[in-house]
Amino acid sequence: MSAEAVTEVWLDRIAAIDPSLRSFIHHAPEQVRALAAVAPKGPLAGVPFGIKDVIETADMPTGYGSSAYPGWQPCRDAPVVHLARQAGAVVMGKTVSTEFATAAPGATVNPFDAARTPGGSSSGTAAALGAGLILMGLGTQTSGSTIRPAAYCGVAAMKPSPKLIETFGVKALSQTLDVVGPMARDMRDLALLVSVCMRRPELAPDELVPEEKLPLKPMGLFLPVHDPVADFSPLERAASVLASVTTQAVPGWFEGLGAAQDEVFAWEASASLSTDRDLHWDKLLPETHAFMKRQQKGTFALWQAGIAARDHALADLDTLFGKADFLLTPSAPGEAPVGHARTGPATYNIRWTLLGCPTVTIPAGLGPAGMPVGVQLVARPGQDALLLRQAAAVEDVLRAAGIEARPQQMS
């Protein structure tokens, strides 16, 4: 098939499915055709790609998930978008975000069940991937905004260590916590995308040893939080087929990192969103109002205490990881909840975001309600390359055992 014909297949698919999925906030077929006609060759050549609406683009409006800046058109692509385009990606459009990547959901539904949330804040990229409308895309994460929606929609995603992917041109919430989150359909596609976003060709799957020889290194099974409503059966199923998984004890200080993350977020977001809050309050959604009121209760002293708790934990990482380089934990407390008023809890994500630990969510089959579930693999800060390799090995084992989320053919 010619490149033009391939593009038409993707456009037809979006035209058929997105009216009910609502994963795109901006999608213009003529623009996509023009972009596909000139997309350069490269590791992502021709890959249909989605960009979360909080990430700036020079040729598509960027609304930050809000109606505060209608039709706003930035003057340049965020560098991470530019890197993907230079590698050949074809941007199909801007994907739905919660307002300013915080609490107020957009219109997107879950591709596996339209009655359920796709998760958020990177709702559109996750749903478009889960429905097979794109093959790769970008989200962002400050609490659990990349890992959780990816798990809910049956796709792969990474929250990298801070500083490894450029964040300029991304609407900021927290200088300490914000990262760009690459998202894809499986771990090998994800590694390829991450290699482009990080400018590290050695992370690409071609550079990995052949599939059957990927070594599976020891992992600690980590069930950290008292959470009587969580369903750990998908994690236990995955762990049961993975060799060398041993239960890792939870340090006493781990639980408190949740409040620490919340306070770091609150104090920084009350600055980063100050302009929007003070000048555009009447245009913002009620959930955003509630979010902003909460953030404004943050104080510098609580921020300092949160940073101190993080630094204390980082000095004790050996206790957290034990003898393993990786921890295996839930990506979310369960399957995507029914309803669209909320995007689900970030309980199993916020502490890793605070610590700067890279994490991935690996598709791990379906849960009791038939919805996709993921398992989250965590590594020490900066060990992003090791993590991607281990995650590919984990995915291989899960697939060999029949544990995978089948691509959804939404109609």
Place this chain on the structure above:
Amino acid sequence: MSAEAVTEVWLDRIAAIDPSLRSFIHHAPEQVRALAAVAPKGPLAGVPFGIKDVIETADMPTGYGSSAYPGWQPCRDAPVVHLARQAGAVVMGKTVSTEFATAAPGATVNPFDAARTPGGSSSGTAAALGAGLILMGLGTQTSGSTIRPAAYCGVAAMKPSPKLIETFGVKALSQTLDVVGPMARDMRDLALLVSVCMRRPELAPDELVPEEKLPLKPMGLFLPVHDPVADFSPLERAASVLASVTTQAVPGWFEGLGAAQDEVFAWEASASLSTDRDLHWDKLLPETHAFMKRQQKGTFALWQAGIAARDHALADLDTLFGKADFLLTPSAPGEAPVGHARTGPATYNIRWTLLGCPTVTIPAGLGPAGMPVGVQLVARPGQDALLLRQAAAVEDVLRAAGIEARPQQMS
């Protein structure tokens, strides 16, 4: 005098002096009058204020010091600009920056000698302060772009610890290094501005004990680098009148932090500037081309080594600071150099920027050529409040000894 009358005095001053100083890249008197008429009351009420052109403003074009984005008009103020305006500051205009805050100088001259550089990259804010066209303003620093021009222009400035002032809406160079640098005419004005930018009222001078009771704590005199052309006499003069200054030995690892800063900067800037470089190359200045070519030689491995060198140093801070909480060092190797092709070396700034140590430059009289000089006071990361207090005490002692840069009456 009425607020309107005060505004006219400032406007007259700019009209008289800026045609030769060239510190503003955007200044529209009618706009200033309109802003002054509605500026809220607050700690900065009515303060004439300058914003470096790499910081986005909703009502004034933001060119990032470049001709790549002519007349570009962002949709909102950077949060740090919003905080200053909410505190009552009256923005007189956008001040000249080197292109993208890197190497290519703008048109600004030094207010003490038009044949000399004002320093950079925050050239316009420093020069406008030194000439008395504004009372406060904002710069940025990735290497030495706030401290050095402030010292060259005889004014006070701070490079804060990372994360304490929001950087969203500021053109990025390096996620690790970039900070917003508040600038003012003296240490008490500077503390007031920092208190607004950091949202920490306790840093304001009103909260300091009365001048005569500010305690002067021990400082280490720190002359770190082999630099045969540097002139340390201004620093020695300042140290001679300050009690409790003892020479602090330089750790063996300190020198190498310069190369480490350079490699961290190179790898991150080759991403942050990628869009500008790849799509607007022909519009950029020759010095920017040279800068970008240098940055593109950066590698991830060298970035990792630079971060490791920083972390090694941070683990050995007690050796660096000895028994003192503060180090006293040059702000720059000497007075502002003659000529406008370069903005002067950042030799004495880059290592503190890498370490995340907060620093201030304190006006310290005139040098041998009659140009202003500053001394740089450095504290441990996060000790910004302590640093501001000590700097005010140092400034008091220097002034009592007649060591100060007289305001320049440029004509």
